[in-house]
Amino acid sequence: MVTQDTTLDSDLVDCPGTGIVVAADNVTVDLAGHLVDGAEAPRPPFGVATLNRVSGTTITGGRIHGFHDGVLIAPGGPATVSDLEVFGTHDGILLQGATASNVERVLAHGNDGSALNMPGAREAVVRDNVMSDNNAGISAANATGIVVERNLFERNAFHGIRFAGLAESVVADNRIDASGLFGLRFEEVSNQNVMRGNRVSESGMDGISLAEDSADNRLERNRSVRNGADGFDLPGTGTLLVRNRADKNAGLGFDAPLGLALDVHNLAHRNGDPRQCVGVACGPRSR
Numbered sequence: 001m002v003t004q005d006t007t008l009d010s011d012l013v014d015c016p017g018t019g020i021v022v023a024a025d026n027v028t029v030d031l032a033g034h035l036v037d038g039a040e041a042p043r044p045p046f047g048v049a050t051l052n053r054v055s056g057t058t059i060t061g062g063r064i065h066g067f068h069d070g071v072l073i074a075p076g077g078p079a080t081v082s083d084l085e086v087f088g089t090h091d092g093i094l095l096q097g098a099t100a101s102n103v104e105r106v107l108a109h110g111n112d113g114s115a116l117n118m119p120g121a122r123e124a125v126v127r128d129n130v131m132s133d134n135n136a137g138i139s140a141a142n143a144t145g146i147v148v149e150r151n152l153f154e155r156n157a158f159h160g161i162r163f164a165g166l167a168e169s170v171v172a173d174n175r176i177d178a179s180g181l182f183g184l185r186f187e188e189v190s191n192q193n194v195m196r197g198n199r200v201s202e203s204g205m206d207g208i209s210l211a212e213d214s215a216d217n218r219l220e221r222n223r224s225v226r227n228g229a230d231g232f233d234l235p236g237t238g239t240l241l242v243r244n245r246a247d248k249n250a251g252l253g254f255d256a257p258l259g260l261a262l263d264v265h266n267l268a269h270r271n272g273d274p275r276q277c278v279g280v281a282c283g284p285r286s287r
Helices: none
Strands: 012-013 020-022 029-030 035-038 045-048 057-065 069-073 081-085 091-095 101-104 106-108 116-117 126-127 131-132 136-143 147-149 152-154 159-163 168-174 176-177 183-189 195-197 199-201 208-210 217-222 224-225 240-242 245-247 262-265 266-270
Touching: 035 045, 045 057, 057 069, 069 081, 081 091, 091 101, 106 116, 159 176, 183 199
Parallel strands: 012 035, 020 045, 029 057, 035 057, 045 069, 057 081, 069 091, 081 101, 081 106, 091 116, 101 126, 106 131, 116 136, 126 147, 131 152, 136 159, 147 168, 152 176, 159 183, 168 195, 176 199, 183 208, 195 217, 199 224, 217 240, 224 245, 240 262, 245 266
Antiparallel strands: none
């Protein structure tokens, strides 16, 4: 348990329980390039964890392996998690109802849950991370005011990014490749959000999808290509769809059977369904 700034001077190997517990405000834990490693099965709970709503925590600069969750930021905040490699855990990083947390320059790979899970998180910023070869990239339920931008997601078995009950958030300029099911999805009344400038490719199913109950969102300048079903699957109404592009998908480029609130200058070419678009004007005649 640490209550002041701490820098590791060696690896912590075969930890039988949580590796490091942060129990005071304004503490920086610098792993200094070292490994925090959990004992073999059953996996200990956390590599580094905050306790009792502490604020001002920084966890940085090392490798975490072999715990149920690599990093836990419990309710409280703000907190910063940066410059880590997290692998061989369930959830790489768990923001459990945390407020104003930053996750930056993290490499999360080979985790059998999500690289990053954010249930109930508020005002998190997730930027410049690489999340590859996990069961899922980012998962979250009932999060608000999130910014997810400039991240790379590759070969995650289920999804790249999936939000349920997301509000007032921005998902922008991410690259999402080779997800097993869908690339980027909003569901369970995820409204008043923006998807902007994302590129999604080679998902097993739809590239970008919104559930029927998650239609009050803006999609702008996204590109969805070479996915196993539709480029954009948009079964609800009320979505604003501006300058998006769908190419070489196995199904439709855009599938919006009930129509949208607005669609402007969207393009679809060489998709498997010869109609190219349903409920969306696309191609040379787009408005």
